[in-house]
Amino acid sequence: MSSTKTHVGKYEFENCLMNAAGVCCYDRNELEKMIHSEAGTFVTKSATLNPREGNPQPRYYDTELGCINSMGLPNLGIDYYLEYLLELQERLSERTFFLSMTGLSSEEIHILMKKVLDSGFKGPTELNLSCPNVPGKPQLAYDLQTTEQILSEVFEYFDRPLGIKLPPYFDIVHFDQAAAVFNKFPLTFVNCVNSIGNGLVINDESVVIKPKNGFGGIGGQYIKPTALANVHAFYQRLNPSIQIIGTGGVLTGRDAFEHILCGASMIQIGTSLEKEGTEVFSRVTHELKEIMDEKGYKTLEDFKGKLKYL
Template sequence: MVSTKTVLGGFEFDNCLMNAAGVWCMTKEELEEVKDSVAGTFVTKTATLDYRAGNPEPRYQNVPLGSINSMGLPNQGLTYYLDYLLELQEREPERTFFLSLVGMSPNETHTILKQVEASNFNGLVELNLSCPNVPGKPQIAYDFEMTEQILSEVFQYFTKPLGIKLPPYFDIVHFDQAAAIFNQFPLRFVNCVNSIGNGLYIEDESVVIKPKNGFGGIGGEYIKPTALANVHAFYQRLKPEIQIIGTGGVLTGRDAFEHILCGASMVQLGTTLQKEGMEAFQRITEELKAIMAEKGYEKLADFRGKLQYID
């Protein structure tokens, strides 16, 4: 019997597929839809301390090979998502969900995390170090000194299961440097990758989104090779206790298979979910199971991380 069950951070999930933060997760209603689909779990919209309207529209555009967006962290604020998750824990105590969050400053990040630490939330927390679309703010994860400082401070008080959402890295030495930092801490997972920052898409003679004169994060088919490289690079470098969530360019079961082959324990859908809706989870799960059956694999562990090289 072929199974796509998985374990991440010590928690079991019936399916390795879930949404990516930013897609189908802004409201409780959207999160309920993901929860009730064949997805193994969901992650909330990345929450800041207070409600944010985000960047002016149009700020998201589907394009032929993916998407471009400059959302600007629109979200309902931490309390909205935390209260919902606490209520959900009462309703469905046997399931585990992800809370994504980030501060607009290091101090706000600590304020948020301390609020979560003091709560009864018992799921997984994703600290987003890769917000590429807030004007005037660099991505934290590209500043290794700042990343190490924030994680050092966070783990002085935070005891709940914590992972980090990462932007794509493009240089081997950066994989080495980032992994050396992450391996110092009791992280449960890293999520590779967020969109490739500051792409530009043009139709006729105009950009297609308003913020930042059209510059935005690129998702979808464009980014799968980059996402796979990041998943595998960190699978090779991180201590075994730090698992990997693969995100980027997952349109088919084959794409999900490749993320797991590169080392991912869970796989997130972003652009495909935005374009296709809940049916994407069912379709991709069935396609993944078909590939596994054809190859004689019964569980994800049979092929996870077993990417073959050319001698």
């Protein structure tokens, strides 16, 4: 019987599937739906220091092959998510959940990290370095010098499991340069990838979302080849101790299988979860296990990272 169990760092999960930060994770009600789904865990919204309403509506639009969005980090603030996660540490002590957060400045990042340290949260923390939809704010992970400086400062005091969420990179040299930076630090994981920033979708003669004159992050099936390339490029380059969460274009069990084949230890689902609801986890899990059974794979380790070349 095939199993989709996995681990990230010291944490074990019954299923390799989870939500992507931003979908079905805004508040307790949505996160409780995740707990009662077949997902192995959840990640919270990327929390900022203070609550944010996000960008003006309409800011999300479904397309045939995915979506475009410019949400602008709407969230209830770091204190809300930490309080809920600490409650879950008591109520569901056998399970582990992810906290995602992002600072709007380097100073804010340090305040957030120290809040996590002081809180007693024991799960993995994800530092989102890749939000493309905050007007006036660049994607931090494209500035590798600043990224290295921030990680150097963070790891002077932060001694808990930490991962980073990355934007997509598009050049082999950038994979090399980014991996060289990340390998300097005891990261638990990297998450590849966030949406492809600043795409444009037009309906009739108009853009379809309001912020930034219609420019927004592209998600869904459009980005799967880019996501797979990033997962595999970093699997080839990162220290083996740094695991990879694959995100982007997961609609079916085959998509999840390909992410694992490229080197992912866990899989996040965003656009398909938004469109289908939490039932997506049971469907994709079933489809993934069917593929594994057909190929004779019992565990994810049997094929993780074993992509063949011509």
